[in-house]
Structures are given as C-alpha cells and as structure tokens.
Amino acid sequence: MKYVFLIFLLGFSLVNFAQIHLPDIIQDGMVLQRDQNIKLWGTASPSEKIALHFNRRSFRTIADLEGKWEIDLPAVKAGGPYTMNFSGRNNVQVKDVLFGDVWLCSGQSNMEHNIGVHEVTYSKEIAQANYSLVRQFLIPNSSSLQGPLNNGSGTWKAAIGNDIRTFSAVAYFFAKKVFQETKVPIGIINASVGGSPIESWISESNLSAFKSIRDIIDKNKVEAGEIAVKKDDSERLRPDRGLTDSLKWFDLKYKPSHWRNINIPGYWADQGLKGLNGVVWYRRYINLPSSLISYDAKVFLGRIVDADELFINGQKIGSTGYQYPQRRYNIPKGVLKEGKNLFVIRVTNNLGKGGFVPDKPYALVAGTDTVDLKGYWQYKVGTSFLPGEYKDTFSSLPQNQPTALYNGMIAPIKRYGIKGVLWYQGEANTGNPVMYDRLLPALMHDWRKQFHNNDLPFIYVQLPGFMDYNYLPSESNWARLREAQLNSLKVPNTAMVVGIDAGEWNDIHPENKEVIGYRAALSALGMVYKKNIVFSGPIFKESIILTDKIIISFNHIGSGLVANDGEPLSDFAIAGADRKFVWAKAIIDNNKVVVWDESVRKPLYVRYAWADNPINPNLYNKEGLPASPFRTDP
Numbered sequence: 001m002k003y004v005f006l007i008f009l010l011g012f013s014l015v016n017f018a019q020i021h022l023p024d025i026i027q028d029g030m031v032l033q034r035d036q037n038i039k040l041w042g043t044a045s046p047s048e049k050i051a052l053h054f055n056r057r058s059f060r061t062i063a064d065l066e067g068k069w070e071i072d073l074p075a076v077k078a079g080g081p082y083t084m085n086f087s088g089r090n091n092v093q094v095k096d097v098l099f100g101d102v103w104l105c106s107g108q109s110n111m112e113h114n115i116g117v118h119e120v121t122y123s124k125e126i127a128q129a130n131y132s133l134v135r136q137f138l139i140p141n142s143s144s145l146q147g148p149l150n151n152g153s154g155t156w157k158a159a160i161g162n163d164i165r166t167f168s169a170v171a172y173f174f175a176k177k178v179f180q181e182t183k184v185p186i187g188i189i190n191a192s193v194g195g196s197p198i199e200s201w202i203s204e205s206n207l208s209a210f211k212s213i214r215d216i217i218d219k220n221k222v223e224a225g226e227i228a229v230k231k232d233d234s235e236r237l238r239p240d241r242g243l244t245d246s247l248k249w250f251d252l253k254y255k256p257s258h259w260r261n262i263n264i265p266g267y268w269a270d271q272g273l274k275g276l277n278g279v280v281w282y283r284r285y286i287n288l289p290s291s292l293i294s295y296d297a298k299v300f301l302g303r304i305v306d307a308d309e310l311f312i313n314g315q316k317i318g319s320t321g322y323q324y325p326q327r328r329y330n331i332p333k334g335v336l337k338e339g340k341n342l343f344v345i346r347v348t349n350n351l352g353k354g355g356f357v358p359d360k361p362y363a364l365v366a367g368t369d370t371v372d373l374k375g376y377w378q379y380k381v382g383t384s385f386l387p388g389e390y391k392d393t394f395s396s397l398p399q400n401q402p403t404a405l406y407n408g409m410i411a412p413i414k415r416y417g418i419k420g421v422l423w424y425q426g427e428a429n430t431g432n433p434v435m436y437d438r439l440l441p442a443l444m445h446d447w448r449k450q451f452h453n454n455d456l457p458f459i460y461v462q463l464p465g466f467m468d469y470n471y472l473p474s475e476s477n478w479a480r481l482r483e484a485q486l487n488s489l490k491v492p493n494t495a496m497v498v499g500i501d502a503g504e505w506n507d508i509h510p511e512n513k514e515v516i517g518y519r520a521a522l523s524a525l526g527m528v529y530k531k532n533i534v535f536s537g538p539i540f541k542e543s544i545i546l547t548d549k550i551i552i553s554f555n556h557i558g559s560g561l562v563a564n565d566g567e568p569l570s571d572f573a574i575a576g577a578d579r580k581f582v583w584a585k586a587i588i589d590n591n592k593v594v595v596w597d598e599s600v601r602k603p604l605y606v607r608y609a610w611a612d613n614p615i616n617p618n619l620y621n622k623e624g625l626p627a628s629p630f631r632t633d634p
Helices: 002-017 123-128 161-166 169-182 211-222 404-413 433-450 477-490 513-528
Strands: 031-033 038-043 049-054 057-062 068-073 079-087 091-107 130-138 155-160 186-192 260-264 278-288 297-301 307-312 315-320 328-331 339-349 362-366 369-372 375-384 420-424 458-461 494-497 539-546 549-555 561-563 572-575 585-589 592-596 605-608 619-621
Touching (some): 031 186, 049 068, 057 068, 091 130, 091 169, 091 404, 130 161, 130 169, 155 161, 155 169, 169 186, 169 420, 169 513, 315 328, 404 433, 433 458, 458 513, 477 494, 477 539
Parallel strands (some): 420 458, 458 494
Antiparallel strands (some): 038 068, 049 057, 079 091, 260 375, 278 375, 297 328, 307 315, 362 369, 539 549, 549 592, 572 605, 585 592
16 A cells, blocks of 8 residues: 555656646757748646747647647748747746757768858858857757657757858758748758668658668568678777887877888879788878967878778877768867977778779868878888678668658657658669659658658759769769659649769769759749749750750740850760760750760660760750750650
C-alpha cells in the first residue's frame, strides 16, 4: 500500500509540475508563414488548458492525455515583430516574431555549405550583410532509424553580422534576392547534410514502392539502428609508422631521415608513388616575420584526397575526414612564432589518386599578409594499404540510411507552415541515376503530403559540371542524373535551376554559390510570386529530323537563343542508328538549333552537354540563363 501511495504521489507531482514546452522551431526570432492558417504546438500536462494571447486575440486548446496540444492560428498578413504569450500552469513568451514566407532549404553539402566556408569569395557580403528580415533556422544533423522524431533542435538567426556565417550560402542568396524583390520577411529552414542520398530524406511510407530500399529499412529496424561503423584508418592491420615510432613524425624533436621531395599541389601518383593507397606524411619549415605573428591566422589547404590532419609546431590544428570539404583551419594564438615554423600534414588516401588537388588555394593568411604554401615539401610513407583493405565507411553511417534524415530533421517540423521547397542534392545518387527518375518525384510527393499541400512549390538545382573534361562524346552517370532531374519537371508546380556552367572540375563544392541562389530566386519569383520575368534557361521541347539535319525546339527561350560567349555553339553531338556519337556543328536559326555533321548522313539522335563535365556548354537565352543538358536517344 505504501508503494502504491508513493507511485500516486510521483504521478501527481509529474502532472502538477509539467510545464508548457514548445518545439525548438517555435522560439524568439522565428518567421511564420503569412496568409495561411498555421499550427502552433507543444506539450504540457495531460488535459491542461492552454491559451495563446497574440495580436489582441486569445486562442485556447486542451492538451490530450499524452500532454500534446495544437492551436490553429488564422492567416496573418506579412509583418511584425510580434510577441506571443502561451499560458497554462506556466507562461512562455516568444518575442520578435515575423510573418512572411518560409522556405525549406534542404539537400546535401552544396546546400549545407555556409557562407563562412566561402569567406574569401564572400568577405564583402559577410562584412556588409544587414538583413534583419531575412532569417535562418538551422537544424543540426540528426538521424533516426527507428521512426520519426517528435522534436528536433535548432536556432533562428537573422542575416546580420557574424551570424550570416552560419547561413547556407545558396539559401542566403536565394532569400536575399526574394526579399529584395518582395519586401516580405523571408525565413529559411536549413535542413541539409553533406553526402546524404535522396532516399534518406523520404518517409518510410513513400519508399514502400522501392523494394531494395524497403529491405534496407527493415534490416535497419531489426538491428535496432545499430549500423556498424567500419574501422577507421588507425585500426587497419598495417600500422602507420608516423604514429607508432618512438617519436611521432609531427613531433618537434623528431629528426627526419629518408624523406623525399614532392610538390604541393599535386597527386602523389604523378610524383613517383604510383598505385599507393595509404598514409603519406608531408613536412616543411615555413619562415614567418614577426609582423605576421600578432594577427589571427588561418591555413588554406584547398582540397585533399581523402583525409588529412594538420600539425604546426607539434600541435594539431585541424583535421577533415573525407575529400570534399575545403580545408580552412584557424590557428590558435601562440602556435606560430617568428622564424622557422614546422608544418606537417598527414594525408590518408583510400582509393584512387591521393594528394592535394590542383587549382585550389594553399596559403597561410594573417591580417593582410599571405604566405604561399605551394612548392616543394618533403614526404614519407607512413603505411600502405593492401588491395581490398578499403571499405566504404561513409555510406554506412546512420545519416545515409533510407528515411533516417526525414525522421530526424523533417518529421519534427512537418506541422510548420512553409511557402515552398528549395532542394540541392543528387551527387550522392550518381552511382544509380536511373532510380533517381523515381526518387525525386517520390520526394516531391512525400513532402507535399507531409506538409499538407498538394501544390507545394518545389524548386531544385540540377547538378553542375564536375570531374575531368572528356574531349570525346561519352557516357556519363552525372549526365544521366541531370536527365532524371530534367524529367522531374513533368511534376506540376516545379522549377529547375540549371547550374551546368557553375561547377569546377576539381571540386564537388563549386565556389560560386551566389549564381545558384540567384537563379533559384528567379524561379521562385516567376513560378511562385508570378512576376513577369524569364526565370529559366532553354529547356528541350522537341526535335525534328530533316534528311541530314536535326532541328531542335526549346521552351523558355526568353528574348531569344544565343551562344553566350559569341563563339560557335559547342557540346552538341549527333548519331545515326548505330548510336556512335560524334561532335556536331550547330547553329541558331529562328530561335531553334540546327545540328548536323557530314559524317552522319542519316542522323537520328542528338545530345547536348552530355558529360560529367561538359567542355563549353554555351547555349543560353538572351537573359543569361543556360540551357539544360539533354539527349533525344532513349
């Protein structure tokens, strides 16, 4: 009887001391969707009476037996700031609330990359940004294999001062342009994770048609979400001598022997280390003047394939676990000294060419001074991996499993009213581009269902050019995935941002994020805000075969078709029944493109910019927007 009484008291205490709790997205500084009936929600004691006092009105509800509650708020016009007061057994106040347009900005790393990562390019933007009515809710990486989460985390920040550094660069330039044109507060919800495949962002119910994916979901559930993360490089069978010798190779007391010269930037396979997968150490003394030591300093190490650790004067400064992020490390005060400074870089390569990618910045920057780090260094191999030792640890991470990011980052906010979606993803799915034909429309359908809006505008970015140039017509998974993105324009109320000209051959994260954000904003202004503007580049419409020529028509020609560089049209290829494509001649005639080649007497098919990284895709409309890559062969 005593224990029953204690349990009663405990239950009584929990009920009486439970308080109103709001999800993280409902907090000071938030932007709520204007001109829509919206929901506000939270938790409290079971059956607790909740009141919202807002804009001289009161709204009331009662928590259910689990303590969950919702309040429906009628549509409010753009404006603010407002204050909201929630009351029950306790009071919660939410201040500085704006009503405007909220855009969910999601995808993988090219959406995730914040302006701070690109501070050299956008230093002026960072210094001058002062947009109190442009705000971002940044959702940290969160995954769940066991089903949707009820609440996530995150913070609202305005695009002012240093806070802009955390903004997605693409989303920021998108929001800035839309705000400048509409004068309406813009909120961006940044839910993006580097390297994530599209299936990780789709709910379980909308992946049921994909048997292979469904099998993975079921397997993950059986394993209770405990995806085994493979051993890292330090646990390989062959130890790294640079870490196991009596003095580690970054130690100031270590005396190097049998080190050889090597150049940075460059791949070690091109400098005498052909076929080596493993760990290679680089070292060099850098002389610094006293005038440089007093400033905050950063090291720019471009891109490194695959992983790296940087040591300066024996201290670890920073590390990156995979090849794509740009290396920019802050150097703590007191590390650098006048005169000789020892720089040591430990580079781990798993597969393919390892080393330092060319055409990237390699420098020490302090104040207004820059010290070039390119040139000859010394190197020594710490260990080499045996054939077959490499295992892909990245794709096995929980965040890359089907439904995981939907459960962790989208499900908790699906009741939040939004204007539309801006999506930038696809790189992680280029290994199986055919499935993307179904996955991208599935994502659109899923999110429209989750946000209870069958016409939810969906703007997405087509992949830019990347990897080596190929000077012969060839097959390409990247081109095939762009085609899947192009085909998804068949889904109503969608727009595609063409970025084929905005890539970099040696960086999957191209620096020019502003042009993508700007073009995405044009899509929104034209499709969603109904501005009378040209918001898309030329999109393939149809082709007609005339004996030895193919005539191609386009939608979205704007004021007319042009070659944007004044040169002959490039990157068109043509083929007959044998499907052996050759480069073709192409001209613009009456806002159509005529394609031919004397070697193909009976052409049947044509391709444009069909490559991982097209050499010079120069077909645009006069408004300066590029044509999408396409092909006519099935």
